[in-house]
Amino acid sequence: MQTWNFLEYAAWGLSALFGLHMLADWLKTDSSYSEDVLTSSREGELEAMTEESHKG
Amino acid sequence: MADFDITSGERDGMGPHGTKVGLLRVLGPAHVWALGVGIVLVGEYMGWNFAVGKGGAYAALIACWFAGILYTCVAMIDSEVTSTVAAAGGQYTQAKHIVGPLMAFNVGLYLVFAYTMLEAANAITAGYLFSVVATMSGFEGELDQRPFIILVIMFLAWLNYRGVLATLTFNLVITAIAFSAILVLFLSTSGVLGGGIMQHAALFEGHELPYGWVGVLAAMHFGLWYYLGIEGTTQAAEEVRSPARSLPFGTLAGIMTLLIAATLTWYVCSGVLPWEFLGDGVNGSVAPLFDTARLSGSNGLVWFLGFGTLFATLASANGCINDASRAWFAMGRDKYLPAWFGAVHPKYRTPYRAIVFLVPIALIFALGAPLDQVITFSILSGLLEYTFMPLNIILFRKKWPMGSIKRGYEHPFHPLPAIVLLSLCGITFFAVFLGYGTQLVAMIGFYIVVSLWFHFRRYRFVDRGAQFTMPWPKPQGY
Amino acid sequence: MSHYVPPKQGKLSQLFDVIVLVALTVGALFVPLWLNMAGDAKEVTTPVENPTWESLGQNAVQAGQYEALGYTPETAHDLILARFDYSFTTGALITMIVVIVAYYFLMLKFSEAEYREVISEKFGQK
Numbered sequence: 144m145q146t147w148n149f150l151e152y153a154a155w156g157l158s159a160l161f162g163l164h165m166l167a168d169w170l171k172t173d174s175s176y177s178e179d180v181l182t183s184s185r186e187g188e189l190e191a192m193t194e195e196s197h198k199g
Numbered sequence: 200m201a202d203f204d205i206t207s208g209e210r211d212g213m214g215p216h217g218t219k220v221g222l223l224r225v226l227g228p229a230h231v232w233a234l235g236v237g238i239v240l241v242g243e244y245m246g247w248n249f250a251v252g253k254g255g256a257y258a259a260l261i262a263c264w265f266a267g268i269l270y271t272c273v274a275m276i277d278s279e280v281t282s283t284v285a286a287a288g289g290q291y292t293q294a295k296h297i298v299g300p301l302m303a304f305n306v307g308l309y310l311v312f313a314y315t316m317l318e319a320a321n322a323i324t325a326g327y328l329f330s331v332v333a334t335m336s337g338f339e340g341e342l343d344q345r346p347f348i349i350l351v352i353m354f355l356a357w358l359n360y361r362g363v364l365a366t367l368t369f370n371l372v373i374t375a376i377a378f379s380a381i382l383v384l385f386l387s388t389s390g391v392l393g394g395g396i397m398q399h400a401a402l403f404e405g406h407e408l409p410y411g412w413v414g415v416l417a418a419m420h421f422g423l424w425y426y427l428g429i430e431g432t433t434q435a436a437e438e439v440r441s442p443a444r445s446l447p448f449g450t451l452a453g454i455m456t457l458l459i460a461a462t463l464t465w466y467v468c469s470g471v472l473p474w475e476f477l478g479d480g481v482n483g484s485v486a487p488l489f490d491t492a493r494l495s496g497s498n499g500l501v502w503f504l505g506f507g508t509l510f511a512t513l514a515s516a517n518g519c520i521n522d523a524s525r526a527w528f529a530m531g532r533d534k535y536l537p538a539w540f541g542a543v544h545p546k547y548r549t550p551y552r553a554i555v556f557l558v559p560i561a562l563i564f565a566l567g568a569p570l571d572q573v574i575t576f577s578i579l580s581g582l583l584e585y586t587f588m589p590l591n592i593i594l595f596r597k598k599w600p601m602g603s604i605k606r607g608y609e610h611p612f613h614p615l616p617a618i619v620l621l622s623l624c625g626i627t628f629f630a631v632f633l634g635y636g637t638q639l640v641a642m643i644g645f646y647i648v649v650s651l652w653f654h655f656r657r658y659r660f661v662d663r664g665a666q667f668t669m670p671w672p673k674p675q676g677y
Numbered sequence: 678m679s680h681y682v683p684p685k686q687g688k689l690s691q692l693f694d695v696i697v698l699v700a701l702t703v704g705a706l707f708v709p710l711w712l713n714m715a716g717d718a719k720e721v722t723t724p725v726e727n728p729t730w731e732s733l734g735q736n737a738v739q740a741g742q743y744e745a746l747g748y749t750p751e752t753a754h755d756l757i758l759a760r761f762d763y764s765f766t767t768g769a770l771i772t773m774i775v776v777i778v779a780y781y782f783l784m785l786k787f788s789e790a791e792y793r794e795v796i797s798e799k800f801g802q803k
Contacts, residue, residue, distance in 0.1 A: 146336075146338075147333045147336075147338040147342055151342070151343050151346050151347075152346075154346035154347050154349070154350040155346040155349075155350075157350055157353075157354070158346060158349045158350045158353040158354075161350075161353040161354055161356070161357040162353050162357075162558075164357065165356065165357055165360050165551075165554075165555055165558075166555075168360075168551075169551060169552070169555055172544060172545065172546075172551070176545055178542075179219075180219045180220060180545065181220065181542040181543065181545065182532070182538060182539070182541045182542045182543075183218050183219040183220060183221075183543075184218050184220060184221045184222065184532060184541065184542075184543045185218045185221075185532070185668070186286045186287070186288075186292065186437075186529070186532060186533070186668045187286055187668030187669055187670075252719075252761075253761065298785070298788050298792065299785075299787075299788025299789055299790075299791050299792030299795070300788060300791040300792065300795065301784060301787045301788040301791055302784050302785065302788040303788075305784060312702070398738050398742075401736060401737075401738035401739070402738060402739055402742065404736055404738075404739075405734060405736065406734075409760075410760075410761070410763065413763050414763075417761070417763060471742065472742065472746075473735070473739045473742050473743060475753075475756055475757045475759075476742075476743065476746060476748075476753075476756060479719075479756055479759075482755075482756055483756055490746070493746075494742070494745055494746070534683065534686070536694070536695075536698070537686065537691035537692075537694055537695055538686065538691070539688075539691050556695075560699070560702070563703060564706065567707070568706060568707070568710065569710075572706070572710065576706060586781070590781070590785070628773070628777060629770075632765070632769075632770065632773050633761075633763050633765065634761065636765075636769060636773060637709055638709055639773065640772075640773065640776055641705060641708065641709045642705060643776055643777065643780050644705075645701060645702075645704070645705035646780065647780060647783070648701060649698070649701055650783070650784065650787070652697065652698075652701075654787055654791075656694075657694065658791070659683060659684065660683050660684065660686050661683060662681070662682075662683050663680075663681045663683075663794055663795050663798045663799075664680070664681075664795060664798030664799040665799075666795065667795055667796070667799045673796065673800040674796060677793065677796045677797075677800075
């Protein structure tokens with residue numbers, strides 16, 4: 144039964160593929176957007192908006 | 200209110216305080232259910248049976264129900280607080296607003312550890328399943344489990360990286376299949392449909408409580424495993440369309456599902472497998488539902504439960520990556536951790552740096568530590584978190600009494616659930632002490648060291664007033 | 678109370694913090710393992726010579742299930758007879774209680790001090 148030996152290699156290969164894809168996309172994203180945009184998320188935006196619209 | 204709709208494609212996740220890219224609000228209550236139940240359901244497929252080993256089959260049932268009460272309290276308390284404090288980070292954000300920064304930092308770490316360890320345990324189990332399937336299909340020799348363990352973690356991290364909707368929809372499908380596998384197994388072996396194979400009385404004879412009542416206490420340790428992770432639903436708070444409604448609904452529906460699944464699982468497994476075998480999750484029954492299916496003599500059930508086990512481990516690992524990365528991200532956003540982690544992917548709208556960073560951590564634990572240790576660390580972090588919850592709700596009701604702010608859900612009988620929860624946590628601490636006292640002390644030692652590190656070094660980078668983001672009035676007594 | 682302005686943290690310093698945290702985490706898991714203090718081993722205290730299902734305390738139904746699972750009295754011997762040892766000393770129990778209570782006490786105390794600072798900055802001093 145060689146099938147499972149092939150599957151082992153396939154699993155290694157796929158893992159590397161998923162890993163590399165994430166890594167490549169991560170580097171691409173980091174270099175094409177500014178840090179300010181990427182880390183601009185703030186907590187509690189929904190609450191802040193409902194509050195503002197109550198006032199408005 | 201009519202000025203803008205937060206769920207519209209144009210505005211979602213982007214608010215007036217300068218958020219240019221935020222998490223995407225796309226999830227409904229079914230996704231919340233899938234996240235909560237998906238993480239936990241693997242506990243019925245493996246791990247809970249250590250409780251049988253600790254005190255016998257009856258002890259495991261008592262532990263199942265008492266842990267069920269513990270988690271019902273957790274779900275009620277959590278639903279109230281989180282329907283009011285709806286932000287990624289869940290209990291971390293609750294602690295920050297209600298108890299204080301140091302507690303929040305600790306709670307954030309409990310979350311990340313409980314989930315990352317659970318993810319590692321799931322990957323280990325999935326690797327084991329692959330080796331069982333290989334042996335069953337006639338493979339001779341030892342299968343190298345490592346590539347499969349790594350593949351599980353890598354694939355699910357990749358899925359999480361690419362977007363939350365696909366991730367949790369995937370979870371919804373595989374969780375539903377895994378849950379129905381338990382129902383089918385119950386229906387076809389218990390005698391409800393056709394002939395039953397349950398032999399509870401004969402199997403329990405002479406082994407009712409092999410350790411006496413101390414065994415019942417000891418069983419509480421792994422009794423938590425039936426439900427561990429249901430509190431993770433709160434991590435989705437920033438990604439559900441209407442958190443105040445969906446989170447309590449999804450969480451409470453989740454705990455009901457699990458109470459049913461846990462009791463059915465105990466019933467079918469203990470009615471077929473002798474307790475010594477069932478209770479040894481390492482040398483005996485690694486996957487008890489699967490073993491029950493094997494003894495049923497039906498090939499269809501063996502395959503169904505085999506897939507159920509695999510799907511349950513995948514759903515759980517998937518939910519864990521989701522939750523751990525949200526907590527890590529939320530702490531980065533507040534600069535409790537380096538600010539670099541507080542980034543959101545501009546296209547996929549996920550906390551991508553947190554997701555990528557936690558991959559190697561999970562791999563270290565999945566490849567380097569034995570299963571029961573990993574499970575114990577996960578349970579311990581969970582237990583510390585549940586002990587925090589009653590303190591949290593008591594302070595919450597004291598600082599903001601009913602009526603002072605709008606709550607999405609108000610849990611009944613306060614402070615009874617808090618007191619019950621605290622007492623059950625005390626019992627569970629004792630149960631952990633009976634077997635894993637050293638780890639317990641090591642773990643708390645770790646939290647004390649990181650707390651000192653946080654208080655004296657890390658906290659200087661945190662903006663004091665701005666971390667309090669809820670539009671609430673000043674708390675009473677300050 | 679004056680508004681606290683946190684310093685901006687540089688890349689290297691951020692990296693350093695991450696390394697510290699990871700080292701502590703890995704340490705917390707692996708140190709008990711290396712010191713061999715981890716775990717909760719089951720032991721067979723009273724082994725049975727030439728075991729049969731009966732001498733292992735199994736009735737016919739229980740023995741039948743073991744056989745269906747592929748066990749013989751010899752292979753099931755350790756599995757069936759291994760037991761946990763739940764004995765403990767009062768000293769150890771008291772130590773644990775003190776550690777847990779002290780931990781939560783410190784946690785609440787430090788948090789409270791930090792929390793007052795947060796609230797007074799957010800809502801202004803009265």
